Amino acid sequence: MERKNVWEAYDSSQLKELEALAKDYMEFLDRGKTERECVDVIVNIAEQEGYVELAKAAAKGQSLKAGDKVYSVCMNKAVILYQVGSKPVTEGMNILGAHIDSPRMDVKQNPLYENEGFAYLDTHYYGGVKKYQWVALPLALHGVIVKKDGTTVEVNIGEAEDDPVFFISDILPHLSQEQNEKKAAAVIEGEALDIIVGNKPLILKKEGGEAEKKENAKESVKKGILEILKETYDVEEEDFLSAELEVVPAGKAREAGLDRSMILAYGQDDRVCAYTSLRAFLDIKEPERTVCCILVDKEEIGSVGATGMQSVFFENTVSELMELMGEYSPIHLRRCLANSCMLSSDVSAGFDPSFASCFEKKNAAFLGKGMVLNKFTGARGKSGSNDANAEYIAYLRKIFEEKGIHFQTAELGRVDLGGGGTIAYMTALYCMNVIDSGVAVLNMHAPWEATNKADIYETYRGYKAFVEGPGL
Numbered sequence: 174m175e176r177k178n179v180w181e182a183y184d185s186s187q188l189k190e191l192e193a194l195a196k197d198y199m200e201f202l203d204r205g206k207t208e209r210e211c212v213d214v215i216v217n218i219a220e221q222e223g224y225v226e227l228a229k230a231a232a233k234g235q236s237l238k239a240g241d242k243v244y245s246v247c248m249n250k251a252v253i254l255y256q257v258g259s260k261p262v263t264e265g266m267n268i269l270g271a272h273i274d275s276p277r278m279d280v281k282q283n284p285l286y287e288n289e290g291f292a293y294l295d296t297h298y299y300g301g302v303k304k305y306q307w308v309a310l311p312l313a314l315h316g317v318i319v320k321k322d323g324t325t326v327e328v329n330i331g332e333a334e335d336d337p338v339f340f341i342s343d344i345l346p347h348l349s350q351e352q353n354e355k356k357a358a359a360v361i362e363g364e365a366l367d368i369i370v371g372n373k374p375l376i377l378k379k380e381g382g383e384a385e386k387k388e389n390a391k392e393s394v395k396k397g398i399l400e401i402l403k404e405t406y407d408v409e410e411e412d413f414l415s416a417e418l419e420v421v422p423a424g425k426a427r428e429a430g431l432d433r434s435m436i437l438a439y440g441q442d443d444r445v446c447a448y449t450s451l452r453a454f455l456d457i458k459e460p461e462r463t464v465c466c467i468l469v470d471k472e473e474i475g476s477v478g479a480t481g482m483q484s485v486f487f488e489n490t491v492s493e494l495m496e497l498m499g500e501y502s503p504i505h506l507r508r509c510l511a512n513s514c515m516l517s518s519d520v521s522a523g524f525d526p527s528f529a530s531c532f533e534k535k536n537a538a539f540l541g542k543g544m545v546l547n548k549f550t551g552a553r554g555k556s557g558s559n560d561a562n563a564e565y566i567a568y569l570r571k572i573f574e575e576k577g578i579h580f581q582t583a584e585l586g587r588v589d590l591g592g593g594g595t596i597a598y599m600t601a602l603y604c605m606n607v608i609d610s611g612v613a614v615l616n617m618h619a620p621w622e623a624t625n626k627a628d629i630y631e632t633y634r635g636y637k638a639f640v641e642g643p644g645l
Contacts, residue, residue, distance in 0.1 A: 445629060523614050544581070
């Protein structure tokens with residue numbers, strides 16, 4: 174079942190839409206390099222579209238009716254949006270669900286130290302990364318520092334043209350004989366992923382005795398960094414204890430290729446599916462079935478914690494929604510969830526000719542051949558996987574073909590080679606129909622990932638067709 178390159182199918186109007194979507198998507202990537210930043214951007218967009226916070230609606234005792242639009246945020250790292258349909262919510266919802274966290278490095282709670290004239294921030298990598306890919310690159314620092322008085326200081330250093338950047342050093346080739354003998358996983362150890370943040374000592378004051386000068390000279394580079402932090406952000410070293418700082422690649426999303434057919438950027442797993450899900454969801458007008466867009470945190474480390482898909486955040490918000498619609502009861506909640514249909518919006522591994530042996534070609538996803546459906550993920554014998562049933566796939570095929578959506582099916586590489594997971598199996602526990610779907614990506618989990626503009630456009634179109642659908 175050969176799939177054609179979808180670029181060949183577009184007319185001038187579609188190409189114009191495609192390029193506009195790609196431009197907006199790149200801006201979204203640049204504005205949201207962390208889950209907190211993504212939530213801020215999403216909430217701003219949603220409120221401009223007339224969405225109101227669910228908790229505020231509940232506090233006012235507001236009754237929700239068809240056409241109403243609400244959202245809920247969990248700890249500034251996850252957000253769920255709803256548009257109320259004309260049918261009873263017990264008949265189920267059409268749900269798009271993606272994650273907004275991406276592999277990175279997190280700054281530790283006691284991070285700042287000096288070693289031989291360099292000031293470092295100690296880090297702990299987050300998610301599945303090839304550690305050697307993160308050295309000798311310009312890096313940026315994003316996040317928040319929350320002081321004891323509750324003041325939140327936002328940090329974003331390394332993105333503006335005149336900002337300094339940070340980096341992790343690597344040994345020069347002339348001295349790397351021992352390093353070259355190591356396996357790739359051990360070339361750079363986790364504890365070596367510390368970013369260099371300074372190399373200039375604090376300028377000593379001329380006044381004072383010799384003893385004072387010697388005391389001042391201890392860890393003088395570290396002291397210089399602390400002085401900059403105090404002057405710029407009014408924070409002390411102790412404030413690192415209540416900080417959430419993330420180290421990400423510095424720089425904007427870029428068009429890739431002489432033909433500008435691709436996008437090269439950090440964090441496209443899974444913000445490419447988060448953005449297309451959000452856009453498709455917001456573009457729906459007067460739905461019959463209630464539609465929902467779930468954008469959660471922590472997928473890259475197992476969807477754990479309060480902001481991950483394993484939490485009760487989703488179930489809580491559905492309960493609140495049904496209460497304000499006058500439809501809530503425990504059994505009605507269960508019926509709603511069981512009757513729902515979902516696309517678990519996550520990326521798929523794009524076939525890479527340079528590493529063809531890692532794939533089973535006729536069941537691989539190709540860049541430029543449209544939206545990807547993954548019947549299952551998991552590892553080896555489908556361990557840890559949701560496995561969509563044939564009836565649901567047939568339903569989706571019908572919808573996509575009626576709307577002219579270009580799609581392909583894929584597995585995540587050769588059967589015994591590896592595997593991966595998504596949030597699909599967690600929502601499937603409610604007995605709803607769920608399948609993984611999204612965009613094929615090259616360089617997945619690398620600092621710079623690559624996608625094809627046509628696949629992004631088809632995924633947006635596919636998500637929109639799905640949420641407009643009648644449900645199974």
